[in-house]
Amino acid sequence: MKILKSPAVRIGLSISVATGLYGVSFGALSVTSGLNFWQTMALSLLLFSGGSQFAFIGVVAGGGSGVAAMGAATLLGMRNGIYGMQLNALLQPRGWRRFAAAQLTIDESTATSTGQTDPQEQKRGFWTAGIGVFVLWNLFTALGALAGGALGDPKQWGLDGAAVAAFLGLLWPRLKGREPVAIAVVCAVATVLAVPFVPPGVPILVAAVVAAGIGWFSHARSDEGLEPDVDPYAEHHEHRHGHADDADHTGDLPADRDGGTA
Amino acid sequence: MSLWIWLLLSCLLAYAWKLLGYLVPASLLRNPRMSRIAGTMTIGLLASLTVVNAVGSGQSLALDARLGALAAAGIALWFRAPFLVVVIVGAAAAAGLRLLGWN
Numbered sequence A: 001m002k003i004l005k006s007p008a009v010r011i012g013l014s015i016s017v018a019t020g021l022y023g024v025s026f027g028a029l030s031v032t033s034g035l036n037f038w039q040t041m042a043l044s045l046l047l048f049s050g051g052s053q054f055a056f057i058g059v060v061a062g063g064g065s066g067v068a069a070m071g072a073a074t075l076l077g078m079r080n081g082i083y084g085m086q087l088n089a090l091l092q093p094r095g096w097r098r099f100a101a102a103q104l105t106i107d108e109s110t111a112t113s114t115g116q117t118d119p120q121e122q123k124r125g126f127w128t129a130g131i132g133v134f135v136l137w138n139l140f141t142a143l144g145a146l147a148g149g150a151l152g153d154p155k156q157w158g159l160d161g162a163a164v165a166a167f168l169g170l171l172w173p174r175l176k177g178r179e180p181v182a183i184a185v186v187c188a189v190a191t192v193l194a195v196p197f198v199p200p201g202v203p204i205l206v207a208a209v210v211a212a213g214i215g216w217f218s219h220a221r222s223d224e225g226l227e228p229d230v231d232p233y234a235e236h237h238e239h240r241h242g243h244a245d246d247a248d249h250t251g252d253l254p255a256d257r258d259g260g261t262a
Numbered sequence B: 001m002s003l004w005i006w007l008l009l010s011c012l013l014a015y016a017w018k019l020l021g022y023l024v025p026a027s028l029l030r031n032p033r034m035s036r037i038a039g040t041m042t043i044g045l046l047a048s049l050t051v052v053n054a055v056g057s058g059q060s061l062a063l064d065a066r067l068g069a070l071a072a073a074g075i076a077l078w079f080r081a082p083f084l085v086v087v088i089v090g091a092a093a094a095a096g097l098r099l100l101g102w103n
Helices: A007-032 A037-047 A050-061 A066-091 A096-103 A107-114 A119-151 A159-174 A178-194 A202-217 A234-242 B002-023 B026-030 B032-055 B065-078 B083-099
Strands: none
Touching (some): A007 A037, A007 A159, A007 B083, A037 A050, A037 A119, A050 A066, A050 A159, A050 B002, A050 B032, A066 A107, A066 A119, A066 B032, A096 A119, A096 B002, A107 A119, A159 A178, A159 B032, A159 B065, A159 B083, A178 A202, A178 B032, A202 B032, B065 B083
């Protein structure tokens, strides 16, 4: 199929598979946090933003109130607004597409789209990753929520460890240079210090305020960290560096190794 | 029942953030201070989430198998493992350490 030759579509599909599988962890953790099946599905279908969803069930699991869970989830969803601004400028969706695009605006779809230079590819990347992640994330959420009970304690399978690893994996590509590392360390310390003194969920808000303060008062590069959480093009860039003449050398894209998923 | 209310409100607010981005004129994004805050805040939030998930346990701190998951994920990332591999390594480390008796 011709459409599968598009690099943005290939990357979008492989990101969809990687993120979709992770939905198992969310589904299983959610039901053990005390949410029922439909509450779990409502989060994946309607809220649809991994970080916010984990924050919501994390607060509930820790004995936090519904308001605190909402606060944490909403604060974490803020960055999707920033992504929306970027994508609006890139894709310029009109009519109903604008409302559909808004729901699909997450780290992965933004990363896939903004990594492309050709406007057509930017559109393909966004919709492939957005729809792909949405479908698989919800399928695997349902699977995790249903199998979660049968599997016993998800901790036994290390699913809480998977969540830790995933957040570190999302943070990692941003830690390029001394300054982002310093911001991450300061916010991590602020979180640890806040945990014993405030209700669950609030330490994340404390870290957000600290981070915003750093952003407000510092005068370093303004483009720092604006790129989305996942950079599927990292290897590609490095590769292109050495082969500047290769106009179309997609053979080394990570997505290509997962060609079977397409 | 009241959890449903907060849950649905969260969904509504999450969509409101997303849609808001599409309604804001693109020119506002060119304000360097605003885009800088967006960047530092995302780093801070992700760092905080990583730590809360690794050592947070309600209103106390717990050093358990999740720390092993954090370390294992860090090593996997250092060796440039793909995202999916990092997640699997984290799960395997936590599950393995629990098998060995470290909670």
